[in-house]
Amino acid sequence: MTMRPNDSGAAMADQQAADDVDRRQFLKVLGVTGVGTAALTGCSTDRVAKLVPYMVQDENQVPGIPTVYASTCTECATGCGVHVITREGRAIKLEGNPEHPVNAGTLCSRGQAGLQALYNPDRIGAPLAKNAAGGFDEITWEDAIARLAARLGQAGNRVAAINGYGPSTFSQLLEGMVGQLGGTTVSWQPFAREAESRANQRTFGRDALPAYDFGAARYIVSFGADFLETWGPTMEQSRGFAASHGFNDGTMARHVYVGPRMNLTGANADEWLDVAAGSEVYVALLLARAAAAAKGSPLAGDLARWTAAEVSARTGIDAARLTRIANEFAAATPSIAVAGGIAAQHRGAIDLCHAVNLANVAAGNLGQTVNFGLGSTPTAGYGAVQGLFARMERGEVAVAIVHEANPLYAMPKSGNFQA
Numbered sequence: 001m002t003m004r005p006n007d008s009g010a011a012m013a014d015q016q017a018a019d020d021v022d023r024r025q026f027l028k029v030l031g032v033t034g035v036g037t038a039a040l041t042g043c044s045t046d047r048v049a050k051l052v053p054y055m056v057q058d059e060n061q062v063p064g065i066p067t068v069y070a071s072t073c074t075e076c077a078t079g080c081g082v083h084v085i086t087r088e089g090r091a092i093k094l095e096g097n098p099e100h101p102v103n104a105g106t107l108c109s110r111g112q113a114g115l116q117a118l119y120n121p122d123r124i125g126a127p128l129a130k131n132a133a134g135g136f137d138e139i140t141w142e143d144a145i146a147r148l149a150a151r152l153g154q155a156g157n158r159v160a161a162i163n164g165y166g167p168s169t170f171s172q173l174l175e176g177m178v179g180q181l182g183g184t185t186v187s188w189q190p191f192a193r194e195a196e197s198r199a200n201q202r203t204f205g206r207d208a209l210p211a212y213d214f215g216a217a218r219y220i221v222s223f224g225a226d227f228l229e230t231w232g233p234t235m236e237q238s239r240g241f242a243a244s245h246g247f248n249d250g251t252m253a254r255h256v257y258v259g260p261r262m263n264l265t266g267a268n269a270d271e272w273l274d275v276a277a278g279s280e281v282y283v284a285l286l287l288a289r290a291a292a293a294a295k296g297s298p299l300a301g302d303l304a305r306w307t308a309a310e311v312s313a314r315t316g317i318d319a320a321r322l323t324r325i326a327n328e329f330a331a332a333t334p335s336i337a338v339a340g341g342i343a344a345q346h347r348g349a350i351d352l353c354h355a356v357n358l359a360n361v362a363a364g365n366l367g368q369t370v371n372f373g374l375g376s377t378p379t380a381g382y383g384a385v386q387g388l389f390a391r392m393e394r395g396e397v398a399v400a401i402v403h404e405a406n407p408l409y410a411m412p413k414s415g416n417f418q419a
């Protein structure tokens with residue numbers, strides 16, 4: 001109870017009565033849930049509708065004893081393993097699964113907050129159908145399934161699906177179903193790392209994303225890739241970074257961040273090169289040149305023009321500082337250079353990622369800290385979704401199913417996607 005000093009005695013009595021009622025309601029709820037389960041909405045007792053004890057006790061639910069289920073976090077595409085702690089049928093806490101190879105028991109703050117999505121009062125709790133006025137009406141599941149089945153029956157093979165976060169069991173089921181109907185499925189995420197996969201196609205001839213071993217690297221240079229917070233499997237990378245950047249046997253890896261914007265990864269760097277957006281590529285070429293010269297790589301001749309003086313003139317960073325960083329990168333074995341995030345979202349992004357690939361090749365990092373075959377398959381990207389939208393405009397798609405993607409919100413206006 002919170003009262004101000006000048007509140008009247010009557011007001012205090014009213015408040016006391018209200019508190020007593022709340023306390024009684026609270027104890028009543030506790031008493032009933034102790035022997036059964038509660039049909040509560042959210043955490044508030046205001047909207048209690050019904051309290052129904054089990055007629056047949058679920059063997060996995062013991063009142064007062066938490067039941068823990070292993071599951072997967074879907075807050076981002078990393079897919080960390082989680083333990084969902086439940087009490088009386090309700091999830092109450094998420095923890096990292098210590099036996100999961102990606103996160104090994106850790107969870108980021110976004111994963112920890114996953115329960116907020118489960119209990120968010122704005123979460124849609126039933127199928128909705130658009131009405132003539134442009135609003136939505138709640139319909140039953142039976143009605144929704146019947147409507148969808150009828151539409152699919154009429155559409156024939158003119159069916160398409162957009163899959164967001166994946167791969168999941170449901171996304172595979174959806175893709176299989178649409179494929180059986182003769183339709184097409186596009187996997188799409190707003191930050192699909194397209195520039196990286198295109199650059200890998202140019203450098204290595206493979207449209208794939210490698211796995212990066214930050215734990216083994218002795219020198220880390222990130223070009224805009226926020227690998228501790230938003231880029232790649234952040235929990236796995238954070239553990240690797242903590243291992244290599246921690247003080248072990250008298251040494252620790254050094255971390256340089258290159259980019260105009262400070263983020264969590266930049267804030268954890270030993271050194272920050274705040275170059276202008278779009279000029280990161282010159283620093284990457286300097287690293288590649290230094291590594292090629294140090295390791296006797298045949299790339300050295302092609303990269304000869306990217307001297308510290310040339311890169312300094314283009315970036316505004318002191319040439320002596322650039323030379324020191326390039327030489328440190330070239331001398332460290334193994335090192336790692338990564339590009340992504342905001343630095344891979346402009347018209348020079350593929351060139352930057354290609355230059356970073358050259359730096360890794362020249363430094364001998366392939367198979368050491370950069371491992372193809374262990375990474376992920378890139379999603380189709382913006383171009384594929386645009387192709388699908390063009391087909392929809394031509395009337396070639398009668399039913400479009402969107403699963404865990406939000407193109408109306410995330411696509412630029414030029415994407416021309418309309419509900």
Ligand code: SF4
Binds near residue numbers: 073074108109233235
């Ligand atoms: S990185 Fe965070 S948000 Fe992404 S899957 Fe793991 S815990 Fe969830």
